[in-house]
Amino acid sequence: MKKQANKRGLAALLLVATLILVLLISGIPSISKANKKNCLPTSGVVQEIKNGSPGIVIHLKNDPKIYYISKKATGHLSSDQLDQQLRGKTIQLFTAQDWSPLDPFSSMKQIHRLQTADTVIFSEF
DSSP: OHHHHHHHHHHHHHHHHHHHHHHHHHTSOOOSOOOGGGEEEEEEEEEEEEEOSSEEEEEETTOOOEEEEETTTOTTOOHHHHHHHHTTSEEEEEEEOOOBTTBTTOOEEEEEEEEOSSOEEEEOO
């Protein structure tokens, strides 16, 4: 009886360890480079642009998601300059179609392209 209980405990432990490993691996960002085919466009009116821990953070009116341009990709961009240039204007953002167990509701999205109706302000592709 005790050996059977030990086997069940070991099986449950292995199952939990496997589940944790799968969740950790699926949380690793994909290596594929973002392009226009695997990005979704989002339009909105800029409410605020500021510096944050992931990079330049953009908040759109009536959109609870947090959009950001990675610190590695900002280059010549300045959050203050972008805020003055884009606040209150309609922009279009392109973000990758990805999912992570660390952000299951995709509340934080990295911007790969930022443009107004006629001008591309930032693009990784």
